[in-house]
Structures are given as C-alpha cells and as structure tokens.
Amino acid sequence: MATSNRIAEVAAAVGEPARAAMLAALMDGRALTATELAEVAAITPQTASGHLAKLASVDLIATEKQGRHRYRRLASPEVARMIESVMQIAGGVTLARSPRRVGPKDAALRQARTCYDHLAGALGVSIADALQSSGVVEIAGGAAALTETGRAQMRALGILAPDGNTRSTRPVCRPCLDWSERRPHLAGVLGAAICTHALNQGWVRRRPGTRALEITLSGRTGFRQAFGMESASS
Incomplete structure (x- = not known):
C-alpha cells in the first residue's frame, strides 16, 4: 500500500523538468543510454547520472546491460501509464526533443x-x-x-x-x-x-x-x- 511519503517521493522525482523530459523520451518503449537521455533533457551526462539515480531509487526506471553498454527503460507498464496520464493532464505538452537516431547508420x-x-x-x-x-x-x-x-x-x-x-x-x-x-x-x-x-x-x-x-x-x-x-x- 502506498504511503503519503512514498507518493511524495514519486511525485518529486517526476516533477523535476530534466527528469520529466527523460521519462517522456522513454515513452516510445525504447531503452536509451545516459548520454542519449542527457541530450533530450538538454543537460550534461554527469548531471543526467544523478537524475537517473533518483528515478531508479523510486522504481520509475530500470537498467539493462547489453555488452559494454547500459540502457535505461521505464520500469513497468504501470509507470508508462502514470506518465501518459500526467502528459494528458498537462495538455499534451511535448516535454522533450526526440532522441537522436540510435544504432547503425546503415x-x-x-x-x-x-x-x-x-x-x-x-x-x-x-x-x-x-x-x-x-x-x-x-x-x-x-x-x-x-x-x-x-x-x-x-x-x-x-x-x-x-x-x-x-x-x-x-x-x-x-x-x-x-x-x-x-x-x-x-x-x-x-x-x-x-x-x-x-x-x-x-x-x-x-x-x-x-x-x-x-x-x-x-x-x-x-x-x-x-x-x-x-x-x-x-
């Protein structure tokens, strides 16, 4: 059962603009690197690391390792539904630039x-x-x-x-x-x-x-x- 403190922690994590931008960028179902998420949020990779740690601490994102790379994705469909609801309440405002094309150029x-x-x-x-x-x-x-x-x-x-x-x-x-x-x-x-x-x-x-x-x-x-x-x- 969610406590008021836990609700406040999740709300605070989502409520910071850079973190909101990164969560929005993950709404298309892809997993992205910290560098890519920093780009869509217009912050440095170093700053992004702190924000990602905060999102992970309240179980909003999960990390996957593939080879030598680490990727972040939304932790669950429930998280995606929550972000979508917030975006609807916010009037469909675009929270972040689309992430750059990833993977091979070919x-x-x-x-x-x-x-x-x-x-x-x-x-x-x-x-x-x-x-x-x-x-x-x-x-x-x-x-x-x-x-x-x-x-x-x-x-x-x-x-x-x-x-x-x-x-x-x-x-x-x-x-x-x-x-x-x-x-x-x-x-x-x-x-x-x-x-x-x-x-x-x-x-x-x-x-x-x-x-x-x-x-x-x-x-x-x-x-x-x-x-x-x-x-x-x-």
Whole structure:
C-alpha cells in the first residue's frame, strides 16, 4: 500500500523538468543510454547520472546491460501509464526533443540483420512483437518464455523440431535488447531456430560482407503468414 511519503517521493522525482523530459523520451518503449537521455533533457551526462539515480531509487526506471553498454527503460507498464496520464493532464505538452537516431547508420542494418545467430533490427523486433501479441511468447522485463501453445505452433511451422526438444545449455527464449530499435528481439534456442528457418525458406538472404539481411518477396509473405506480422518490408 502506498504511503503519503512514498507518493511524495514519486511525485518529486517526476516533477523535476530534466527528469520529466527523460521519462517522456522513454515513452516510445525504447531503452536509451545516459548520454542519449542527457541530450533530450538538454543537460550534461554527469548531471543526467544523478537524475537517473533518483528515478531508479523510486522504481520509475530500470537498467539493462547489453555488452559494454547500459540502457535505461521505464520500469513497468504501470509507470508508462502514470506518465501518459500526467502528459494528458498537462495538455499534451511535448516535454522533450526526440532522441537522436540510435544504432547503425546503415539503413539495411537497421531494417534486418543477424545478431549472433538470431534476427535483429526492425524485422527481429517486429517478429517479437507479433509473437508476444499472439501468445506464442511472453516477455516481461529481462525475461521471456515460450508458451505451450507457442511451442506447438512453432513445431507445426517446422521451426522447432517435431519432438519439441529444446534441451540446451541456452535458454529456450530470451529477450535481447536491439541495438537500433532499443526494444527486445528474440534470442535463445527459439530465436536461433527462427533465423535458421527464415534463411532456409529463402525469406531472407545475407548481404555480402555485412550482417545485414535482405527480406525477399517470399519473405514478406512468409513472415506475415507464419507470425501474423502486419508487414515485413525490404
């Protein structure tokens, strides 16, 4: 149960202009670095660190480590709903400049690429979104799980082995924060199996000398039919 002191702490954290700007920048679902959040709030990275620590102390943001980088995201859907409500009461005022484009400059890498042995970029994130919406996977924070219904569906599509054997030292399914989209795509056994299936089916093909992938004409149809994606553009 929230106490009056706790309510006051959360309100104070949101009420500072720079912190409000950073929270608004995270409302699009992406995770951003301290440097990127400092930019949208028009403050120095050093000042941003203190503000981020304050937001973390009242559980408004969470930190994810991906390689040598640390990214911040909203801690929960409840936090997003709270910020959205405040923005509505404030009359829809824009609180921050849009964050700079993140990730690779190469449009092909941003659209579709491999991340080790799984799909990344806009394509990978779209697949994760579609599978979550259809109940194939459940993603919450830094964890993901393949549902029993989803396991059967992936077997039926020939993505997972017919016997459903996913025994491995790797997790069956885990979210991997995307470099360019800053939202999760799917890794683990399932992510690797989807990538292999897409390559074998000719839905994507490798671009020479790069991790970028080209989505083929058959891929546009294949991804839509297999995963219920609205579109898979090249």
